Amino acid sequence: METMAWWIILLLCAGNSGAQLMDIASKSEPYLEESLFNLLLRLQLEETYDTLLVYGEDCVFHSLSRRLDVSTVLVSAGSTNFDWNFSSLTLIVSCDPEAEREATYRTLIKLQRNRRLLHLQGNIQPESVCNRYSQMEQYNIAMVREDFNQTGVVYACRLFENPKVDEVNLLDIREIYIENFKNMLGKPIRTVADLLPPRSMIYLDAKSGDKKLTGYVANLITNFAEKVNASLQLEDLGNKYIVREILKMVENEELDIGTTLDISLRTAILETSSYPYILTSYCLMLHVPAQLPYNMVYAIILDRLVLGIIFLLFCLLSVLLIYSKKMSWQDLSLANILLNDKSLRGLLGQSFPFPANASKHLRIIFCILCFASIMITTMYEAYLQSFFTNPPSESKIHSFRDIGKHHPVAIPSIEIDALIRTNNSNFQEIRKDDLVIFDNLPECYVLRDSFNSSYSFAVTGDRWSSYAEQQELFKEPVFYFARDLCFSRLLFMSIPLRAHLPYRHLFEEHMMRQQEFGLVIFWRGNSFFDMVRLGLTPLKDLSHPRAYSPSLLLEDVSGILKLYLAAMVLSIFCFLLELGEKKWRRWRDLAKQLCSKFDFRRGL
Template sequence: MTWLVILLICVGQLEASISDISAQNESHIEDGLLVLLLKLRQEEFYDTLIVYGEDCVFHSVIRHLDVPTVLVSSGSTSYDWNFSSLTMILGCGPNADQEVTNRTLIKLQRNRRLIYLQGDIPPENVCNNYAQKEQFNIAMLKDDFDKSQIIYTCRYFQDPNFEEISLSEKKPIYIEQFRNMHGKPIRTMADLFTPRSMLYTDTKTNETKMTGYVANLISYFVLKVNATLNLEVLERNSSLRNILKKVKDDQIDIATTLETSLHETPLDTASYPFLLTTYCLMLKVPSKLPYNVIYAMIVDRLVLVIIFVMFCLISALLIYSENMTWRDLRLSNILLNDVSLRGLLGQSHPFPSNASKPLRMVFCILCFASIMMTTMYDAYLQSFFTDPPPGPHIRSFRDFGKFNQKIAITRIEVNVLTSSNNSQFREIPKDYLKVFDNWRDCIALRDAFNLSYNFLVTGDRWSAYAEQQTLFKEPLFYFAKDLCFSRLLFLSIPLRKHLPYRHLFEDHMMRQHEFGLVNYWKSHSFFDMVRFGKAPLKDLSQPKAYNRSLFLEDISFIMKLYLAAVGVSILCFLSEIGGAKWRQWRKLRNYT
């Protein structure tokens, strides 16, 4: 029994010493991890910790950090991550992170991860496993970290795919790996929708390249990150929705097209808005008024009333000033005063030889009024004959029924505007919509400035049309800013959902805007189209031959008005003769 007691005492002392040694080792590891976490916080600040896995050394370390912490022992959250994105992720083993919540995966994809490895687990296998999940900011430490002070960090674009970094070194543990992709491909598909993207053959390298204000953005990003472009082209009879479908199916990294905010597109597959534009109608410029309408157009009703009132006042002043009495003032003398009428029309009229000063003053007023009126109307007439004004414009969506004009629209646009319950679109009578199932046919008509239809166009595309119409003798279409389906239309570039370098692409996009390159590309869109044979450098307005003289139909309105006035004059003359004969016959009858 004595030997048994002595043996038990020795075993107890041995266990106590072993536990003390392990406690000291854990204390050393905790101190090293605390120093490491503080160093990482200095490199890139984080205000939240999330720990995946069951009880490990991280749980005791985080007690000494004044940082809010979320413990996920099951390996996955059951809710979308709505906390700050400045998060540091700690993993108790290579398989502790089993996150399955989609929004949490996207939001925490770029966050830095620190994995604690126990046992002989190769770091390259851990890097490969996380690379398959497209998570690349990975660092690892083993259970002998307190002695080795070695950190294993993943390097995706090198062989081997990890690097050993000593804690005493000043080398960064986490780097932005996608700033240099070492020739890795970036998959894209171009819709070849001019002037966004156009294909051409480089004469020096004989390679097929693309240009355009959207294509340039992507091409220069590929050069910036030292990648290669894996280019596909949308088939001619395919829908634009096929590109978006391939983006959602992770078959394309960055699409060379634009997605509008009118579509019900999840933000996971859309970049930060690339352009802010409008979505309005491109209407035909009304034809110019014929010459026979100009005569009536230059005479406004209010001006006619003012001229009539002035005629009556001058007639009354002439009657009064001639005898300085109102005795001869009658309605017939005022309305049929030939002196006032001929004077206002700039014609010669009788002037009394011994006129009084008031009468001379009235004639001066009459002369001044005739000069002003004839000069004004002559200037209007000659100006409108030189360049006749256009006809009435469409002021509202309901006016299409009055003007009997149709709008060419694609089936995709009809579905989008209908699904979004656009109030302006509902005002257009359906009989005045020409719907094209093939969107390329509608675009071809619009690019050719076909005058059979009006078209829908975004503000960024209209800038190229406006530049092209500067070559025309007369513009064919105008941008109806008052007839818009959306005045705040966001255009985004479709991106793959888990694209690991999304932040680099969006930063590149913002920098191109900041430097003014996007506006420069847009302003040169038409010239790029001409250079690559996508638009003709000629006048499509088909100007009419200039007529040096007027035709009889051009003055038909004035001739009709002249004949009507002559007819009225003849009737007045005959009535005066008939009235005189009647009065003479009445006198003779009374005498007899």
């Protein structure tokens, strides 16, 4: 019985102690909730938030959400299982470190940079929590323990500092969440350069002897690394320095930033591309039409409309001359109009007989005829002298269907795939026989850089600017930028970025600041001179100009001489025909006289 009594006493003591502990806990919980509420208010002052995302089962954060004037999303299962379009001003709170088990890809990317506040229970160490979230590339992490109402200490993760966990008191003026990547303390940024000038060009520094990059894309990357105090880990792909390989490595998260450009025609997943870096066009680079030969000059100056006007003027002046001669329509006929000697010679600027007693009307017509001859001969003489000095060019191509009539288009396969994937209507007009596809991107670009005259090329507007500047050194331009033959007039070019890159926002902000300060325009303007300085572009004429001819050759005027000979032969034939007609009339009249005399004598 005594043993039973002792057990009852012990159970009563234990129950009394448990009741006292429950009472203490129930009294301390309101103080913890009030401390956490003050913490959430402070976080809203540091950086405002409009949504509270709560992961985990029922805990103190659920009751706090009712007191905050913000929208609240409760995810007790730890995952949304579908794509949430959360605002960037979302504060994430978790009841314990294991409460957040988000698995939706796009939701993870959207919430990667958001601030997180965790409630630690038991003996969970803040260092282990920081390491766990660091593996998921989530770095804005803060934690509080169960005794936060007593200590007021917030444990914040620090990525590059030592120690990795910083203890911030609720009353401290220090910020709980900091931008970890503003100073990376030499952490490497993995990148690969496509080595396609003028985007990125490699050279040896004369002072240090190290390999360095330059170019309007490489300068952006290197300046960013200097800004955030990081180092560039430039990987070497050997002979595989093509854009396709770099884009694949970025998509596989083997690189942080690709030192190349990705076009909006190819990009399918926007998570692997930055904010647009360059806005340009994508058009054809065609051969400058050849100049017409000199023997075609006489043909092109004879415009049909002008010839028609001159012919009407000739007929009108002929009619007026015929009428003014006798002030009568008696001699008016088609032959006299079309073969009027005075009107024809007057319009050609030649002399013609002037009547001795010409009337006032006839004198006025002669003045009009002389003035018209001066205007016509002066106009055509000016045309001849100008076109013989600098003959006009042949007509340009104005349709994609006419490309095959001149030179085939050399284009890399990666660009072909992008045009096919986007169902480009202009590209579909080009016949397959008019395309020469290169699987090796640099091989195609080498042909384009050397101004190979066997092909036409597809080129972006930013690359054409350096080609146009290079052609200023040529005696004759080789190619021109066909702005009316474009696959895309609004082409966005972006920097390839790893999908989960935690400092994407810093890089895009840096990129836009470079644009704002005009550095990108400056780099692109100096692209040609950088290529010349590095020996990538020769300072010589690649246009292969034709030999200079100091004077006209016989073959240049052979056409007009043949025409002149044909006209002379026709004139002689007409002259002989006219003489034959006169002799025929004379013999005919003589025959008539003889016949009449014979008939008269026979009658006698």
